Amino acid sequence: MPISAQATADRPAPGAVGGAPVGGRGPVPGGRAWGAWSGRLGWAVAVAVPVAFLTVFFVWPVLEIVGRGFVVDGRLDLSGFGEVFARPRTWRVVGQTLAQAAVGTVGALVLGLPGAYLLHRCRFRGRGALRAFVTVPFVLPTVVVGVAFRSLLVDGGLLGGLGLDGTFAAIVLALVFFNYAVVVRTVGGLWERLDPRAEQAARALGASHWRVLRTVTLPALGPAIASAASLVFLFCATAFGTVLVLGGRRYGTVETEIWIQTTQFLDLRAAAVLSVVQLVVVVGALAVAGRARARTERALPLGGPEAAHPVRLRDPLDAVAVVVTAVTVLGLLAAPLVNLVVRSLRTPDGWGLDNYAALAVPQDTLAVSAWHAAGTSVRTAVDATLLALLVGGLVALVVSRRPRRTSARRAVAGLDALFMLPLGVSAVTVGFGFLVSMDSPLGLPIDLRTSGVLVAVAQAVVAVPLVVRTVLPVLRAVDPRQREVAATLGAAPGRVLRTVDLAVALRALGLALGFAFAASLGEFGATSFLARPQDPTLPVVIFRLLGRPGAENYGAALAASVLLAVLTSVIVAVCERLRRPGIGGAW
Amino acid sequence: MTTPRTTRPLRRIPLGRGAVAVAAGCSLAALTACSAIGGASADDESSAAGTVTLVTHESFGLSEGLLEQFEDETGLSVEIVQQADAGALVNQLVLTKDAPLGDLVYGIDNAFASRALDEGVVVPADVTAPAAADAAAYAVPGDDDGALTAVDLGDVCLNIDTTWFAAQGVPEPTTLDSLLDPAYRDLLVVPDPVTSSPGLAFLLATVGAFGEDGWVDYWAGLRDNGLQVADGWSEAYYTDFTAGGGDGPRPVVLSYASSPPFTVPEGGDEPTTRALLDTCFRQVEYAGVLAGAANPEGAAQLLDFLLSDDVQADIPGSMYMYPVSSSVDLPDEWARWAPLSDAPFEVSSTDITEHREQWLTTWSDTVIG
Numbered sequence: 001m002p003i004s005a006q007a008t009a010d011r012p013a014p015g016a017v018g019g020a021p022v023g024g025r026g027p028v029p030g031g032r033a034w035g036a037w038s039g040r041l042g043w044a045v046a047v048a049v050p051v052a053f054l055t056v057f058f059v060w061p062v063l064e065i066v067g068r069g070f071v072v073d074g075r076l077d078l079s080g081f082g083e084v085f086a087r088p089r090t091w092r093v094v095g096q097t098l099a100q101a102a103v104g105t106v107g108a109l110v111l112g113l114p115g116a117y118l119l120h121r122c123r124f125r126g127r128g129a130l131r132a133f134v135t136v137p138f139v140l141p142t143v144v145v146g147v148a149f150r151s152l153l154v155d156g157g158l159l160g161g162l163g164l165d166g167t168f169a170a171i172v173l174a175l176v177f178f179n180y181a182v183v184v185r186t187v188g189g190l191w192e193r194l195d196p197r198a199e200q201a202a203r204a205l206g207a208s209h210w211r212v213l214r215t216v217t218l219p220a221l222g223p224a225i226a227s228a229a230s231l232v233f234l235f236c237a238t239a240f241g242t243v244l245v246l247g248g249r250r251y252g253t254v255e256t257e258i259w260i261q262t263t264q265f266l267d268l269r270a271a272a273v274l275s276v277v278q279l280v281v282v283v284g285a286l287a288v289a290g291r292a293r294a295r296t297e298r299a300l301p302l303g304g305p306e307a308a309h310p311v312r313l314r315d316p317l318d319a320v321a322v323v324v325t326a327v328t329v330l331g332l333l334a335a336p337l338v339n340l341v342v343r344s345l346r347t348p349d350g351w352g353l354d355n356y357a358a359l360a361v362p363q364d365t366l367a368v369s370a371w372h373a374a375g376t377s378v379r380t381a382v383d384a385t386l387l388a389l390l391v392g393g394l395v396a397l398v399v400s401r402r403p404r405r406t407s408a409r410r411a412v413a414g415l416d417a418l419f420m421l422p423l424g425v426s427a428v429t430v431g432f433g434f435l436v437s438m439d440s441p442l443g444l445p446i447d448l449r450t451s452g453v454l455v456a457v458a459q460a461v462v463a464v465p466l467v468v469r470t471v472l473p474v475l476r477a478v479d480p481r482q483r484e485v486a487a488t489l490g491a492a493p494g495r496v497l498r499t500v501d502l503a504v505a506l507r508a509l510g511l512a513l514g515f516a517f518a519a520s521l522g523e524f525g526a527t528s529f530l531a532r533p534q535d536p537t538l539p540v541v542i543f544r545l546l547g548r549p550g551a552e553n554y555g556a557a558l559a560a561s562v563l564l565a566v567l568t569s570v571i572v573a574v575c576e577r578l579r580r581p582g583i584g585g586a587w
Numbered sequence: 588m589t590t591p592r593t594t595r596p597l598r599r600i601p602l603g604r605g606a607v608a609v610a611a612g613c614s615l616a617a618l619t620a621c622s623a624i625g626g627a628s629a630d631d632e633s634s635a636a637g638t639v640t641l642v643t644h645e646s647f648g649l650s651e652g653l654l655e656q657f658e659d660e661t662g663l664s665v666e667i668v669q670q671a672d673a674g675a676l677v678n679q680l681v682l683t684k685d686a687p688l689g690d691l692v693y694g695i696d697n698a699f700a701s702r703a704l705d706e707g708v709v710v711p712a713d714v715t716a717p718a719a720a721d722a723a724a725y726a727v728p729g730d731d732d733g734a735l736t737a738v739d740l741g742d743v744c745l746n747i748d749t750t751w752f753a754a755q756g757v758p759e760p761t762t763l764d765s766l767l768d769p770a771y772r773d774l775l776v777v778p779d780p781v782t783s784s785p786g787l788a789f790l791l792a793t794v795g796a797f798g799e800d801g802w803v804d805y806w807a808g809l810r811d812n813g814l815q816v817a818d819g820w821s822e823a824y825y826t827d828f829t830a831g832g833g834d835g836p837r838p839v840v841l842s843y844a845s846s847p848p849f850t851v852p853e854g855g856d857e858p859t860t861r862a863l864l865d866t867c868f869r870q871v872e873y874a875g876v877l878a879g880a881a882n883p884e885g886a887a888q889l890l891d892f893l894l895s896d897d898v899q900a901d902i903p904g905s906m907y908m909y910p911v912s913s914s915v916d917l918p919d920e921w922a923r924w925a926p927l928s929d930a931p932f933e934v935s936s937t938d939i940t941e942h943r944e945q946w947l948t949t950w951s952d953t954v955i956g
Contacts, residue, residue: 068682143821147833150826155836244782244818250955260781263675265944266682266702343833348853362651435679439686450640450668450688529675534667544645546821549842549907550849554825554832 039493046398050391050419050464056441057457058422061433062275068436069272080269081276090257094277097237097253100168101285104175104236105229111176111332112183112228114324120188122311122318130329131576132569135181135514137333139522139568141539142241143546144561148336149174149246151343158339171247175239177332179232181518186228187221189511190473194220194300196307209317222296224473230289231469234423237281254278258426263529275429282424286417294413299479337565344558348551355559358552370541370560374567377537380452381520381571384459388516389509391460392467395419397501399468400475419468422461431529434458452535458526463516470512471505478504514575521568538564639885640666640689642877644676647694648905649898657892663885674699674784680708684878690886693738693874693893698787700727700735700873701940709734709875712887716894718912725871725911727936735873738893739908742844742928743788744867745775748830750859751838760839762865763796766809773813776827777841779955781947783819785870789841790950791939792868795932803953810954830860844927845907848920858924867928872908 070076084090119131140148152158153165164170194217202212218225240255249256254274261271312318347354359370368376399416403409422430438448448454478500486496523539536544538560545557641647647669654665668689670676677699680692684706695703703709704727711732714722725737745766752759760771778786793802806814815837817823824831828840830850844867847858874893876886892898899910903921916922 143819146818146822147826150822151833151835154826156834160836244779245822248816248818248955249779249781249951263678264781264947266678267944432679432682435683435688439683447686449683450666529670534669536669540645546825547646549824549831549846551832 042493043398046394047415050395050398051415053387053391054419054422054461054464058425058430058461061437062425062429063433064437065268065429065433065435066272066275069268069270069275072269077269080273084270084273084277089252090274090277093252093254093257094281096251097255097278097281100171100175100239100243100251100253101233101236103172104179104239105232107172107176108179108183108232109225109229111324111328112180113187113225114321115180115184115328116188116191117317118311118321118325119184120192121308122321123308124311128573128576129569131184132573134184134329134333135518135572136337136565136568137177138179138181139518139564140561141523141542141564142245143543144340144557144564145174145178145242145336146245147343147546147558147561148340149177152336152339159335166246166248166250168247168251171243171251173332174242174246175236177336178239178242179235180328180333182231182235183228185511185515186231186469186473187224189470189508190224190300190477191221192307193474193477193507194307196309209315213317219296220300223293223476226289226293226296227469227473229292230286230420231423231466233285233289234282234420237285238278238424238426240427254281255426255428259428262428262432271429275426278424278426279421282421283417286420286424290413290417297476299481300477340558340565341562344555344562347555355552355555356563358556359559359563368536368541370538370556370563373536373538373541373560374563376535377521377539377564378567378571380456380459380537381517383453383456384463384520385513385516387456387460388463388467388520389513392419392464392512392516393471393505395464396468396471396475396505397497400472400478400501402480416468416472420465423465427526428529430458430461431526434526434530449530455527455530455537456520458530459520459523460516461526463519466515466519467512470515471508474508475501475505510576510578513578514572517571517575518568521564521571538567637882637885638664638666639691639882639889640668641889642668642670642676642680642687642689642692644694645669646906650901650905653897653901656897657889661885661888663882663888665889674787677703677708680877681706684708687877687879687881690877690880690882691874691889692877693872695735695873695875696784697727697869697871697873697936698784698791698939698943700871701729701936703875704730704734705940707878710878710880710883712736712876712883712890714887714891714894716891717914718894718896718899718910721913722894722911727873729937735875736890736894737871737911738874739899739902739906739910740869740871740927741908742862742864742867742869742931743785743792743841744844744862744864744928745789746828746840746842746846746860746862748828748838748859749861751829759861761863763793763805766839767805767812769812771812771839773815774837775809775813775839776815776817776823776835776837778820778823779816779818780950785820785841785843787943787947788868788870790946791934792866792932794946795868795934803949806950806953814954816954843907845903845909845921845925848918848924851920851924862925864926864928865930867931869928869931869933871911 069080070078115134119127119134137145149170150157150165152160153162153170154160155165157165164173198220199212199216202216203209207215237253238255239253240259243251243253244256249260252260254277258271258274258278261267261274311322313322344355345351345353362369362372395415399412401412403412434454435449438454440446441448448457483496483500486500487493491499521538523537542557542560542564545553545560647667658664666689670679676692677695680688680703687708692703692709695709711734714733714736719736722737723733725740726733727735745760745763747759749759757770760766760768765771766775777789780786780790790802793805796802797805815827817827820842823840824842824846825833825835827833827835827837828842829835829838831840842862844862844864847860847862850858850860852859874890876883876890880886894912896912896915899912900915902908902910903918909917909921909927917925
């Protein structure tokens with residue numbers, strides 16, 4: 001192994017050792033100007049495509065709607081700031097937003113890290129099924145989470161004795177319920193690629209399990225943990241339905257306030273001010289996360305021998321992971337879901353599958369059956385996922401470079417943060433922004449607002465950051481010298497990309513694919529504010545069923561929710577299979 | 588501490604990796620064959636007489652075949668665009684005034700009607716259906732040209748679980764005032780008026796009942812008597828209400844006068860719930876031709892169709908509202924178990940538009956704190 005020997009001694013600190021110049025061209029043999037040009041062109045396209053996508057489908061709509069709040073009769077009017085900040089309620093909701101997001105993030109990390117370890121670093125029967133299962137909460141529509149959670153917590157419910165209904169604790173539990181999978185997947189993706197030999201060596205030198213965890217493993221996982229934390233923080237800070245359903249407006253956040261000001265009062269001025277406040281909070285959080293990431297990011301020894309080991313209960317690390325994960329999965333994730341399944345099996349005269357039989361026929365006057373809607377959901381999700389993979393993949397590739405020039409490095413970091421924003425900006429703002437900007441996008445005579453295409457696009461906008469955050473930690477862990485070596489050995493830039501970057505990225509592809517699919521199936525973000533074409537997706541059908549009286553509708557809504565959950569688990573499990581061939585490969 | 592590197596020479600990166608990538612790409616491409624974007628364009632063929640687009644809320648629905656019948660008769664093809672939130676519907680229409688989302692809107696209720704009129708999102712249309720005369724009885728005051736046409740109506744009322752009250756031996760409450768009685772402590776759940784349109788309707792009922800000066804005190808009384816506020820109708824009815832199907836803890840809920848027939852148990856012939864007809868607010872749902880509509884003639888035809896006997900007779904079964912037309916019969920169950928209130932509380936649409944925000948703020952300060 002002639003190449004590996006020289007890259008062994010130490011790990012380069014981020015940016016300190018000369019990485020590939022922006023564009024990632026290794027040393028280009030002289031006289032091959034064409035190669036350099038096509039390389040540069042390639043990178044320009046890699047930057048331009050995602051930026052154009054984000055500008056048209058995110059930045060422009062948001063500016064359009066926020067602008068309406070600040071421009072009155074053609075003049076800039078910023079008096080809204082003074083007014084909104086004079087309300088004590090504003091400060092309270094900002095405080096509550098930060099508190100909920102912070103506590104939710106810490107909770108998700110504390111419970112999620114042992115889960116990531118167990119589900120990605122240990123081997124046991126049913127691991128694949130469990131991995132798919134923990135993703136389910138992530139896609140459940142809020143109304144369903146409301147039913148699943150609250151019917152346990154209300155007086156007389158199974159857990160009614162805890163007195164949690166309508167409390168801060170209930171909201172935080174629901175936020176953790178929702179975001180657990182985010183931590184497991186984001187951190188697990190890197191963890192399972194981490195060469196176990198560093199830990200083994202440390203152990204052999206006499207370090208305790210905990211010392212190894214603290215000094216070797218966790219620092220190596222730093223970027224992924226920071227990634228996960230920033231995702232969860234953004235999800236929590238913009239949680240909307242969860243907060244309203246479980247806590248009510250007493251626990252209102254900036255997000256719920258924007259929703260009320262926009263949809264109920266049409267007070268665009270107040271909404272615009274709050275959107276700016278939200279942006280400040282989000283950018284602040286991203287900056288903190290970015291700094292934490294940069295501090296810990298480095299090329300990592302990935303791969304090596306099969307990292308996952310059979311669970312050893314005598315190993316204290318494994319034991320803790322098993323206990324924490326069992327309690328979390330059974331107590332927090334499974335309880336509401338089982339509650340949902342049990343309720344879906346209840347019929348007017350006892351128990352049975354009546355509610356599931358009802359899914360095959362159009363309920364009431366919904367025009368389509370739940371099965372048909374599930375098909376629509378999957379089709380839309382395919383579009384959104386493809387779009388998100390294309391855009392997110394390009395962003396991850398560009399952002400994974402560590403250019404030498406400070407300005408270029410800043411630009412790359414800025415690009416990274418920019419693509420996180422869709423998670424941190426209010427869905428109402430984006431949704432209403434679409435309404436006022438997409439009637440003839442870019443002057444084209446197509447009304448995108450009422451077409452199904454926009455639904456997929458809106459889902460993709462939210463799925464892109466998930467793809468980036470899943471693929472990026474793995475790509476960044478690639479030692480830049482590996483690319484240089486490949487180039488030195490005569491590989492053309494395209495070949496370097498293919499054989500080094502793409503090969504590594506493919507490992508994370510399954511995770512990213514599953515994540516994007518789940519986000520799309522779960523209909524996050526602006527989707528709920530879009531004008532819907534007639535063919536509804538499954539979450540919309542569930543929402544409509546729950547909006548009608550009658551035990552049959554209620555039962556069918558619950559059965560449809562279970563269908564959505566099963567559909568998600570199956571798709572996520574299949575996506576994970578996609579990367580199987582990578583494991584045990586030559587790496 | 589050193590770490591063994593695991594980098595392998597380039598040539599050992601197996602070709603199989605590329606094959607996997609290609610295979611993954613291909614299977615994704617195969618999936619796009621059934622993608623929504625790919626399929627969407629197929630629906631775009633417009634019929635001879637053109638397309639008419641109906642903008643409405645999530646509760647819209649008609650029995651199978653009705654819209655097709657309209658399309659056959661007129662040669663128009665109908666597209667439906669639905670918004671998740673009924674309350675947000677008018678606001679979205681206001682925002683898109685310059686480039687309307689469609690031709691006809693259905694589902695603007697009396698709480699938002701005057702905002703729609705003030706903002707000029709709808710324009711007068713000629714309605715020729717016989718039911719137009721019935722609809723005129725519900726015209727929005729001040730809307731002299733008939734820009735909004737009433738299509739259906741319903742009463743938002745408190746519902747009680749009669750079985751629960753019988754089993755507990757507690758006399759049933761009958762009026763708004765009776766709910767202040769300590770005997771009914773912790774029994775009531777209502778949806779938040781800020782986040783739910785029936786919730787807003789009930790707030791308006793109390794404004795109508797107790798007046799500008801009295802309603803705040805009434806809510807303070809409810810609050811002190813253990814009122815529960817849920818986020819939306821679904822949460823209140825299905826999770827908190829004892830008889831909604833979810834086995835919640837509270838036997839009094841805000842719902843509709845039309846809800847009781849849905850609680851007739853299998854094999855039984857009487858509902859287990861009852862609407863309190865002295866606690867109601869009347870919701871009227873309007874339709875109107877959108878200003879700047881691409882197909883105003885088609886929109887007017889569709890509006891006429893909504894007032895036709897066929898649709899009017901279908902409304903109770905499909906949208907749980909009462910038809911405005913006096914010439915169609917209500918379903919038997921409705922006639923028996925879901926009568927409208929004789930004297931619903933009223934607040935004028937103008938008053939609502941003028942005070943809604945202030946009322947909601949006061950309500951929030953009083954009840955939510």
